[in-house]
Amino acid sequence: MIKIFQLLGILFLALSVSGCADFSLFKETASSGKTAIAKEGMVVTAHPEASRVGYEILKDGGNSIDAMVGVHFALAVVYPSAGNLGGGGFLMYRENTGEISSLDFREMAPEDAHEDMYLNEEGNVIDGESLYGQKASGVPGSVDGMFTAHERYGSLPLERLIEPAIQLARKGFNITANQAKNYNNLRNRFLENNRNPGTVTLIKDEKWQEGDLLVQEDLARTLTRIKENGRAGFYEGETAELLVAEMKAGNGIITNEDLKNYRSVWREPVTGQYRGYTAYSMAPSSSGGIALIQLLKMSEHFPLQDFGSKTARTIHLMTEMERRVYADRAEHLGDSDFWDVPFTELLSDSYIAGRVNKISMDNATSSEDVRAMELENIAESEETTHYSIIDNEGNAVSLTTTINSAYGSKVFVEGAGFLLNNEMDDFSSKPGVPNVYGLLGGAANSIQPGKRMLSAMTPTILEKDGKLFMVVGTPGGSTIITSVYQTIVNVIDHNMTMSEAVSEKRFHHQWKPDQISIEEGAIDDAVIRELEEMGHRIKRRGSIGKVDAILVRPDGSYEGGADPRGDDWAIGL
Numbered sequence: 001m002i003k004i005f006q007l008l009g010i011l012f013l014a015l016s017v018s019g020c021a022d023f024s025l026f027k028e029t030a031s032s033g034k035t036a037i038a039k040e041g042m043v044v045t046a047h048p049e050a051s052r053v054g055y056e057i058l059k060d061g062g063n064s065i066d067a068m069v070g071v072h073f074a075l076a077v078v079y080p081s082a083g084n085l086g087g088g089g090f091l092m093y094r095e096n097t098g099e100i101s102s103l104d105f106r107e108m109a110p111e112d113a114h115e116d117m118y119l120n121e122e123g124n125v126i127d128g129e130s131l132y133g134q135k136a137s138g139v140p141g142s143v144d145g146m147f148t149a150h151e152r153y154g155s156l157p158l159e160r161l162i163e164p165a166i167q168l169a170r171k172g173f174n175i176t177a178n179q180a181k182n183y184n185n186l187r188n189r190f191l192e193n194n195r196n197p198g199t200v201t202l203i204k205d206e207k208w209q210e211g212d213l214l215v216q217e218d219l220a221r222t223l224t225r226i227k228e229n230g231r232a233g234f235y236e237g238e239t240a241e242l243l244v245a246e247m248k249a250g251n252g253i254i255t256n257e258d259l260k261n262y263r264s265v266w267r268e269p270v271t272g273q274y275r276g277y278t279a280y281s282m283a284p285s286s287s288g289g290i291a292l293i294q295l296l297k298m299s300e301h302f303p304l305q306d307f308g309s310k311t312a313r314t315i316h317l318m319t320e321m322e323r324r325v326y327a328d329r330a331e332h333l334g335d336s337d338f339w340d341v342p343f344t345e346l347l348s349d350s351y352i353a354g355r356v357n358k359i360s361m362d363n364a365t366s367s368e369d370v371r372a373m374e375l376e377n378i379a380e381s382e383e384t385t386h387y388s389i390i391d392n393e394g395n396a397v398s399l400t401t402t403i404n405s406a407y408g409s410k411v412f413v414e415g416a417g418f419l420l421n422n423e424m425d426d427f428s429s430k431p432g433v434p435n436v437y438g439l440l441g442g443a444a445n446s447i448q449p450g451k452r453m454l455s456a457m458t459p460t461i462l463e464k465d466g467k468l469f470m471v472v473g474t475p476g477g478s479t480i481i482t483s484v485y486q487t488i489v490n491v492i493d494h495n496m497t498m499s500e501a502v503s504e505k506r507f508h509h510q511w512k513p514d515q516i517s518i519e520e521g522a523i524d525d526a527v528i529r530e531l532e533e534m535g536h537r538i539k540r541r542g543s544i545g546k547v548d549a550i551l552v553r554p555d556g557s558y559e560g561g562a563d564p565r566g567d568d569w570a571i572g573l
């Protein structure tokens with residue numbers, strides 16, 4: 001019986017390549033949905049079509065890195081708000097041998113970038129310049145990242161892995177209701193930021209509706225150049241020429257040399273223990289790993305399980321930890337190729353214990369009274385997307401990628417059909433002036449040519465007793481770190497399943513502004529009142545994060561948890 005269902009599933013999946021996916025049928029015929037349970041592998045991404053591409057690659061005998069490449073290029077087509085060719089990201093990879101590696105394919109500042117590039121003559125930040133238009137973009141890293149990871153770990157030929165994305169772009173796919181809403185809302189931004197709106201596939205005269213077919217021919221041609229010429233199909237030749245022409249048409253500064261010189265970097269992951277589990281996460285140029293490990297190490301000082309999941313005491317303590325961690329982030333974290341990041345000190349047991357000791361059990365600390373770690377203590381001197389994949393050998397991919405805000409700089413490279421990032425806004429344009437996520441920074445994260453802007457992306461892998469336990473990550477700008485932290489605590493301390501942990505409403509504090517942001521309904525009114533009495537300020541907001549994660553269950557099967565906040569989809573095999 002199961003076999004028949006699987007066959008039907010595969011038949012349906014094959015049909016859906018032509019762009020006529022029916023997600024309800026999909027749901028019934030494959031081990032898929034917001035939750036999926038399977039023994040042989042799992043793919044969880046922000047879009048059902050991208051999950052399907054990853055699933056089919058695994059079915060064809062590809063490994064998790066092959067599936068990653070397929071998913072990444074597919075997301076660039078079916079999830080243009082964050083999936084990308086014109087952005088960057090971070091990969092955390094665990095082989096079934098236990099070997100962990102991580103790849104930083106974050107965008108880099110172009111050679112002509114400089115510290116004052118977003119300031120006017122009076123030295124004030126020019127509104128919007130690091131966010132919209134050609135000047136907002138860093139040199140894209142995604143294509144190099146995919147090729148670099150595949151070169152080391154891939155098994156199927158790249159042509160096989162890129163082809164599904166080409167088909168999706170050429171033949172089209174049916175957009176979801178969320179996508180229709182987004183494209184309609186963003187129409188004016190796209191019109192303002194593109195020279196030739198007729199070439200922008202996301203602009204159309206009538207309103208977008210759920211189920212409309214989105215065909216992207218220029219993008220299909222760009223993907224074909226990448227398939228045929230590899231890395232050079234993006235960083236050189238026609239695609240590079242089109243990208244540089246796009247820069248020149250506006251106030252952009254990326255040159256052919258910048259593109260040719262882009263390189264991803266393998267980095268040592270940041271690691272730490274939490275209640276018998278080992279967490280591995282991303283080192284700078286992301287702040288995610290250091291901040292997450294600091295949070296977990298601080299949390300070990302408190303019996304959060306006994307305190308309960310959404311009680312005032314637990315929320316208060318998590319908030320106080322977050323406040324302190326984000327203060328350190330603002331001061332000490334930046335691209336470690338340019339800035340001496342005090343890794344050891346920030347993660348040392350004694351520093352963490354000292355930080356925890358200053359937390360009152362009863363009262364909120366004012367963020368004005370919380371400072372980053374003093375230098376004399378140092379011995380020496382909203383859109384992104386995450387996907388989680390495990391293959392049938394147990395190799396695990398945790399990957400977060402972005403063009404920064406939804407649809408990045410809103411600029412499509414004319415003739416090449418892909419969106420450019422607005423990642424330059426993740427640098428500190430001026431000390432003390434917050435970026436779009438309200439994050440502060442200074443010298444550690446100042447703009448310099450060739451430097452990578454500080455990220456919060458936190459692709460993470462956890463082990464228990466030397467075995468794979470969880471693959472987790474999320475979008476969400478500054479809330480990425482706290483969403484990953486909360487998801488881990490939900491599973492380890494509060495015994496939630498993967499789906500429960502992913503669906504659970506979230507809260508967030510980032511030092512400044514001094515407020516706990518909460519999703520509507522995240523915290524009971526009585527608990528909110530208690531928190532306010534302790535001195536916390538509560539700010540209600542829309543959804544926080546969109547976690548796509550996989551848990552290894554005690555019987556060795558995988559539970560995929562796809563976030564109900566979006567179109568996210570888990571498929572097991």
Ligand code: DON
Nearest residue numbers: 382383384404455456476477
């Ligand atoms: O790298 C970062 O931290 C940001 N550029 C991420 C942006 C993001 O997550 C937006 N998504 N909701």
